[in-house]
Amino acid sequence: MDSVRGLHTIVCLKVVPKSEEVTINPETRTLDRSQARSEINAPDLNTLEAALEQKRAHGGRVSLLSMGPPLFERYLRLGLAMGADDAYLMSDRAFGGADTLATSCALAAGIRAIGGFDLILCGEESSDGATGQVPPGIAEWLDVPQITYATHIQTLPRKRLVRGRRELRGGYEVVEAPLPCVVSIKLGANEPRFLDFDRWDWAMEEAPVTVWTAAGLGLDEELMGQPGSPTIVASVDVAPSAERRREFIGGTPEEEAEQLLQTIRSWIRPS
């Protein structure tokens, strides 16, 4: 928390199946993730980039936090190779099947265990869950302010403030919050950097990745995973796909325009 030492940012990072490789088993009507490779959730890369930019500007360090099976460790090491300083993985079957209440509760506990944070950055939402509810949830469990859907952030460490630009429907706003604060970052907010190959050996071999279980964090298993989740999935179905007509229109540009006009006429009457 000492501003002389710079900013301590914790980045929450999720590993998700590549959505285009997830298939649906038509008989069991369940998701088949077995053939899908994993990747770091896309907005989380923008989030890590935003954290590393803050570190470059103000000094300090960047910690990574994730929750999931042990194989996620290698994705955290990729984050370390990009420029993060240390990483923490919450790995326990007790965390499985959690909805956003239980997930945000567990992550907040991990953040408290890391401790000494100024800024907590999360991707706006995950590509597999897509609720966007975890960042506000973490902020509530930690009792700190939140700025969601930021496309740009600026920290003022001496004033203990963070500013975030939020894109809103019909415009944007710039808000200012006291540190510590949770900020969620929009997908595409910046251009994530490449891996730093000078860091590669360190990141893959030496860098510290601390693995925690629920018990190790002193967490009540009744508040974690499925038991700690108020919502249940009552049904899963294959979505009816919206079939398009895919009717091709040909000819010279003038002929094409004439046919298009016939097609769209009913929608474009001047009102």
Place this chain on the structure above:
Amino acid sequence: MTEPKYGAEEATGLWVFLEQQDGVLESVSVELLGKARQLADQSKQAVTAVVTGYEIGHLAAPATAFGADQVLLAEHRLLREYTTAPHAAVMTQIIMDRKPDILLLGATANGRDLAGRLAVRLRTGLTADCTDLSLDKDGLLVGQVTGFGRGILAGILCPRHRPQMATVRPGVFPRPAGDEVRQARIQRVEIRLSEDDAPVKVIRHATARGGDITAAERLVIGGRGVHGDFDTLRELAALINAEVGASRVAVDEGWVDREAMIGQTGYVTRPKLAIVCGVSGAMQFTVGIQDAETVIAINSDPEAPIFDAADYCVVDDVSQVLPSLIEAIRRERGNGGG
């Protein structure tokens, strides 16, 4: 189990949080009132609309006309602009005093910001970004959500915790017809807030020049193949009363504002008609138009994936087709055809 703040046996009533900006209701809030009315009639419950803000008394009338039986007005200077903390504090106060069974919010940026915070404070379940709502045989709210590029539909329940919370995307439900004759009980809520309750300040707020592409019935959308010529797209858009949208490439090139961006990183739209010009049609883009009623795609590459997502396909150069289309529309209108 996480202990509920209050149980199902105490809970009653179907609530809609009405989001407003500068004294104007968000369209999704009106759509939610219509859906809530329908669910309430089915289950013989009352609909309560909650409006938060400052100088918002005039919104009780539309809230009533669109389906509320009761309107709660929470007015305070610190609620003038949306920031999370004072809104969450006020909503928590009102909810714990009255114990609603269901609470619906729009899945706008601010609606999701508030819902995520509130659900944790109330220790309850929240189903985000619903594409449909219904009540099951026990009267429980079923929130339908989609996953994985909309490949699956799941029904989510919150059996024991209250309120059952859900956010719904704009445009999912139709806008209800207002009934000016409807009556509702209007109640002002006493608010307890101090400056300490509002740690986040809005220091700048700008409204974009353009229209609202999420509410547009007609869209003209440009991508890489437009080669920077958005003037022609704007000309067509003006002629057919459409808004202009863009792919990520067109925004990254600086041809249009980010405000116009459609797709995964931009807005999801549901127009009646989308004319998509020079967009290749990657999945990241097409999720932004998949709810359009009719899609027309113009692209010089016959292999472009956009044609799989289109109803009418023109394999030709945008710079040739669009001027001809503009000309054809003008000619027809000149002949008194429109």
